[in-house]
Amino acid sequence: MRPEYPLKTDRLLLRPFEERDLDDFHAYRSLPDVHRYLYNEAPDRPECEELLAKRITEDELTGEGQRLALAVYWPEAGRVVGDVVLKWLSEADRQGEIGYGFNPDFQGKGLATEAAAVMLKVGFEQLGLHRIIAQCDPRNEPSWRLMERLGMRREAHFREFEIFKGDWGDLYVYAMLAEEYRTLK
Ligand SMILES: CC(C)(COP(=O)(O)OP(=O)(O)OC[C@H]1O[C@@H](n2cnc3c(N)ncnc32)[C@H](O)[C@@H]1OP(=O)(O)O)[C@@H](O)C(=O)NCCC(=O)NCCS
Structure with missing residues (x-):
């Protein structure tokens, strides 16, 4: 499955990353x-x-275990302002996972929700x-406020299930079913 690029929203263009995106990518991905x-930890250049x-x-995406990782380009700023991913977790059970990361300079505008x-x-x-x-x-x-804006449901709160950066870490799991997606749409 290869989407037809760019994927367009009201304000954004989503497309595969390119080598020339390095400055924009590094500008936010390198921030602690x-x-x-x-x-x-935050990667260096x-x-x-x-x-x-x-x-x-x-x-x-040609098989489970793979990720679609797209650059989020905001024409108004003329740059890549973040990225979104879709992981294909299971082909047999048709399960996936989304993720996202945005440049703090471009947060608080609803762009990440629009891209996710x-x-x-x-x-x-x-x-x-x-x-x-x-x-x-x-x-x-x-992050979880964004999931709720998307209409995802909180399904689990795992308490102290792993050591995260030296301390016990909790985890929220949110989800949406295809049927719920169709209803929301
Ligand atoms: C998670 C993350 C992407 C959320 O970014 P964000 O800017 O809060 O999310 P959005 O772009 O959807 O913006 C939502 C905010 O913009 C506001 N907003 C302003 N204009 C808006 C508009 N036109 N439409 C929707 N929301 C708008 C919303 O009210 C909301 O603010 P609030 O949370 O104070 O109510 C960001 O915090 C991030 O990159 N974090 C670091 C990486 C990370 O932790 N990723 C997740 C790992 S699980």
Whole structure:
């Protein structure tokens, strides 16, 4: 499954990453704040270059376990302001997961919700998924608020189920079923 690019919303264009996106990608991915609730630490520029090289290849889904990783380009700013991903968790059970990360300079405008909604659309309408989840640390309020804006339901709150950056970490799991997506639409 390879979407027809760019995927358009009212304000955004979603497309595969390109080598020339390195400055924009590095501008936010290298910030410790952006990685506060992510498992890995903020990458430096050479590491961003490696991450970007991988993302450039993640422009289609041909089997479970793969990710679609798209650059979110905001024409008004003339740059990539964030990224969204859709992971294909299971082909047999038609399960997927979305994720997102945005440049703090472009947060608080609803852009991340607008972009993440596209990944739900692609997952349900193009990949034919039955259920899409999103997960975050409960302290990451902007993330779970976004999931709720999308219409996802909180299905689980796992307490102290892992060691996260040296301390016990909790996890929220949100989900949406294809049927719920159709109703919301
Ligand atoms: C998670 C993350 C993408 C959320 O970003 P965000 O800017 O809060 O999300 P949105 O772009 O959807 O913006 C929503 C905010 O914009 C406001 N807003 C302004 N104009 C808006 C509009 N036209 N439409 C919708 N919302 C709008 C909303 O009210 C909301 O603010 P609030 O939460 O104070 O109510 C961001 O915090 C991030 O990148 N974090 C670091 C990476 C990360 O943790 N990723 C998730 C890992 S699980």
